[in-house]
Amino acid sequence: GAGVSQSPSNKVTEKGKDVELRCDPISGHTALYWYRQSLGQGLEFLIYFQGNSAPDKSGLPSDRFSAERTGGSVSTLTIQRTQQEDSAVYLCASSLVEGGTDTQYFGPGTRLTVL
């Protein structure tokens, strides 16, 4: 079966522009996670969805970042007024159910470059 997919794979934008990053989780997975991987900060948790609701948004770095999930499936991470420090690889993961032992399956990531 298909794994987690993300689009676009690469995104180059200018400072101040808005960007949308998309994640398609594995079919049937109820939990969805966004992480950010950057040279300075390593792998950081951003937000977590259970179904369409986000019980934990604690990792979003500023109010320029938002995310939604519709139909319990696709999720979109939006960054408004991008800054150079937003440059990173954004990784999406999904798991069958919420739970500490459940495996999170990762997508290939979207590499965002803000000029």
Added chain:
Amino acid sequence: AQSVTQLGSHVSVSEGALVLLRCNYSSSVPPYLFWYVQYPNQGLQLLLKYTSAATLVKGINGFEAEFKKSETSFHLTKPSAHMSDAAEYFCAVSEGFQKLVFGTGTRLLVSP
């Protein structure tokens, strides 16, 4: 809050040699621990996970890890390195039964 420390940002081994990647955790509750591998320009792939069953966990590609509560460690080992093992390895702990908290990663270099 739970945290993970990976000692050594880079580890170099020769092909056929033992691989040892170190991970220590900090947790006030029994942890769930994971090792992931990342190949260049790819996402993370699960190697193995500890979920409080057996303390010695076997994973894919010949890797295994042993949970040692007394040492708060979860080191990753492989008896004989292959060239194809060259990648970045991340140790992680599950916090709040939801998000993963990752270590800073260890890049494994394998020389012929």
